[in-house]
Amino acid sequence: MTGAYGLSLTACLRARWDSFAEDRRGATAVEFALIAAPFFFLIFGLLEICLIFIMSNVMEHAVSEASRSLRTGEAQGAGITQAQFREDICAELIELLDCDAGLHIDVRTAANFGATPGGVPLDADGEFDDSGFTFQPGAANEIVAVRVFYEWDLITPYISQPLANMSGNKHLLQTSAVFRNEPFGN
Numbered sequence: 001m002t003g004a005y006g007l008s009l010t011a012c013l014r015a016r017w018d019s020f021a022e023d024r025r026g027a028t029a030v031e032f033a034l035i036a037a038p039f040f041f042l043i044f045g046l047l048e049i050c051l052i053f054i055m056s057n058v059m060e061h062a063v064s065e066a067s068r069s070l071r072t073g074e075a076q077g078a079g080i081t082q083a084q085f086r087e088d089i090c091a092e093l094i095e096l097l098d099c100d101a102g103l104h105i106d107v108r109t110a111a112n113f114g115a116t117p118g119g120v121p122l123d124a125d126g127e128f129d130d131s132g133f134t135f136q137p138g139a140a141n142e143i144v145a146v147r148v149f150y151e152w153d154l155i156t157p158y159i160s161q162p163l164a165n166m167s168g169n170k171h172l173l174q175t176s177a178v179f180r181n182e183p184f185g186n
Contacts, residue, residue, distance in 0.1 A: 041159055048160045052152065052171060055097060059150060060175040062092030067146045067177045070107070070137045073184025082107070082135035089148065102151030102170075106133040109142045116145040116178050126167035140184050146177045 066088040069075040075085065082105065090099035097103065110116045123129045128151060138144040150173040154160040163171050 044156045044159050048154060048156055048163060051155070052163065052173065055150070055152060056173050056175065058093060058096050059148060059173055062089050063146055063148050063175050063177050065092045067144075067179065070144055070146065070181065071179050072182055073140065075137050076139070076184070080137070085135065085137075097150055097152075102128075102149075102153075104128065104130045104133065104149040104151075105135070106130070106147040106149075107144065108134050108136045109138040109144055110178075111143070113143060113178065116143065116176075117147065120165075120172060120174065121149070122166060122172065126165070128166065128172070138181050140181055143178065143180050147174065148176075149174050 086105055121129045152171045152173050154164055154169050154171055157169055166172050
């Protein structure tokens with residue numbers, strides 16, 4: 001059997017196949033489709049890690065600034081309560097973190113720097129346990145540990161799963177400030 005130009009069917013099919021194989025107009029779209037999922041996975045994961053890093057630094061700065069009043073004795077002299085100290089921290093967070101939702105504060109004195117509290121207060125189910133938290137800003141020359149925790153909701157539910165260290169797809173941000181109060185009573 002021969003085609004309109006005297007070519008056999010096999011030769012016609014071969015010519016069409018060669019023409020199709022040499023056509024590169026859709027190659028870029030196909031290549032992008034193959035790498036799009038891993039590319040966006042990496043981009044969103046990187047953005048999530050960057051947000052966690054930025055929020056950790058903002059929180060660290062807020063705790064450092066708010067703790068200054070404890071170190072100098074200003075808070076003790078004015079009778080600042082835990083709620084007022086919380087407001088001081090929230091004012092430094094410049095509304096980047098929701099203070100009402102997941103901010104937990106523990107201020108306590110310690111006998112020495114080695115006895116300051118550590119660890120993460122999570123129970124076996126990954127829930128936050130602040131039952132032992134207190135507000136003890138300390139007297140002159142006492143060692144004070146200020147620990148602040150924030151329950152950060154991860155933005156990308158499946159991509160950021162390795163970052164979740166709490167139940168409910170959350171990451172616990174933590175910052176601490178440990179210092180010896182100045183001799184403000186003398």
